[in-house]
Amino acid sequence: MDSELVVDEGEYSTETYVAATLENQGDAPSGQITLTAEWYDSNGDFLDNDNKYLPILRAGETWEARVHALTDDEDIDDYELSGEYDPSPAKPPEDVEIVETDHEASNDGSVVVTGRVENNTGDEISYLEAEALLYDDSGVVLDGDWTNQSGIPEGETWRFEIEWFQFDRADRVADHDVILTTSF
Incomplete structure (x- = not known):
């Protein structure tokens, strides 16, 4: 390092x-x-x-x-x-589907990752985190951030938004990935 x-x-x-x-x-x-x-x-x-x-x-x-x-x-x-x-990555929850994600950089030095997640578990999800990884155009991870939601009813869709501020690096964000987890 x-x-x-x-x-x-x-x-x-x-x-x-x-x-x-x-x-x-x-x-x-x-x-x-x-x-x-x-x-x-x-x-x-x-x-x-x-x-x-x-x-x-x-x-x-x-x-x-x-x-x-x-x-x-x-x-x-x-x-x-x-x-x-942690030597073991968190496992994504079963039957929770990422329907869509997108990211957009703004002139104020922020990047906003948005998405929709559908709960197909058959039960209410008591806690869910959406974690976004932000990549430059050569695949280097610039950073990550997250948001969460409690009490997502079965069959419902959760819309999330993750906002990341780094004025001198926001324009380098070329791609993103979203990871879901139920642990915190």
């Missing part, structure tokens, strides 16, 4: 994050990946930590991850990055 501390001084605000590149070099998909950045000041004192999650990374895929600092940017001088992953 390669990583670096990035301090991006924009016109209106400063963004501080760890940019990391992870590759699944195995022959099977991973389960959820959790990256944790611990932030330190110039004295080496701990300030805070922040996490970034990705629901799955398939065999051979690369993730250009960013763990953003939610603490006071100007105090950050260094970081430590650690990661862990």
